[in-house]
Amino acid sequence: MVTRFLTDVPVDIDRDTARLRAAEELSGSAYQAAKPSWLSEAFNWVLEKLLMFLNTVDSAVPGGIFAVVLLVVVLIVLVVVIRLRSGPLATAAKGERAVFAGRRKASGEYRKAAEEAAARGDFDEAVRERFRAVVRSLEERTLLDEKSGRTADEAAAEAGRLLPDVAEPLRSGARLFDDVHYGGIPATEPGYRSLSDLDDRCRRARPVALAAG
Structure with missing residues (x-):
């Protein structure tokens, strides 16, 4: 197109005019469209x-x-x-690993649900409900505050500082709860019985602050 333009212009056109015409031609839409964006x-x-x-x-x-x-x-x-x-x-x-999901119930309700589950041989449910009974009982005694999202390990660690006599059984109970509830490991009757014993021991235990007083 530039060649055609140059051959069509008069041969005696001056240099500045030719350069201007060429610039006008190159600024046309056809050339601009061909340029990369x-x-x-x-x-x-x-x-x-x-x-x-x-x-x-x-x-x-x-x-x-x-x-x-x-x-x-x-x-x-x-x-x-x-x-x-x-x-x-x-x-x-x-x-996602909290002890309680949804509304809390009374510790006696968790305990009753655990005993009923154990009676029908559902030890997975029995372990879950019995450990919740342990933690809820500690909350009812104000040894633990009703903190949402508390994990089993946290509950065991916090309560163990006030109840050192059952600190180790609390940690074992927390591991059992996590293994069954979150790890998918089947519960056993001896495992459930250990939580029942832990529940009874925690209910009888006196916190160190009160014992010292």
């Missing part, structure tokens, strides 16, 4: 820089690209682990 140019620039970086890494790092990818994966795993131990993910994970 700024987005395409930006993408090509990023791609070029990325390829240069990968080539540099491949020659400079032992193991090349594979080592870099492996390092990135390890870093991602570390970030996820850290967030699971602290922050919103930890809060969510902890909330």
Whole structure:
């Protein structure tokens, strides 16, 4: 098109006029449409820089690209682990392992439900309800506050400081509750009987602060 334009103009046109006509021709819509968009140019620039970086890494790092990818994966795993131990993910994970779900009942109601479940051989349910009876009884005695989202381990640790005589059985009871309720490990009758014994011992135990007074 430029060639046609140049052959059509008079041969005696001066240089400045010719340059102006050529600029006008090149600014036409046909030429502008043929130019790559700024987005395409930006993408090509990023791609070029990325390829240069990968080539540099491949020659400079032992193991090349594979080592870099492996390092990135390890870093991602570390970030996820850290967030699971602290922050919103930890809060969510902890909330999913709480002792109580929904409205709390009286400790006697949990105890009755546990005995009924044990009588029909459902020791999974019996273990869950008996441990809840233990924790709820401690709350009713104000040895534990009614904190929502408390896990079995937290309940055992907090109560164990006030009731040192049953601190270890409380930790064992918390592990049993988690194993059965969250770990999917089948409960046994001896396991349930150990929680029944823990329940009785906790109800008889006096907190150290009161004993000292």
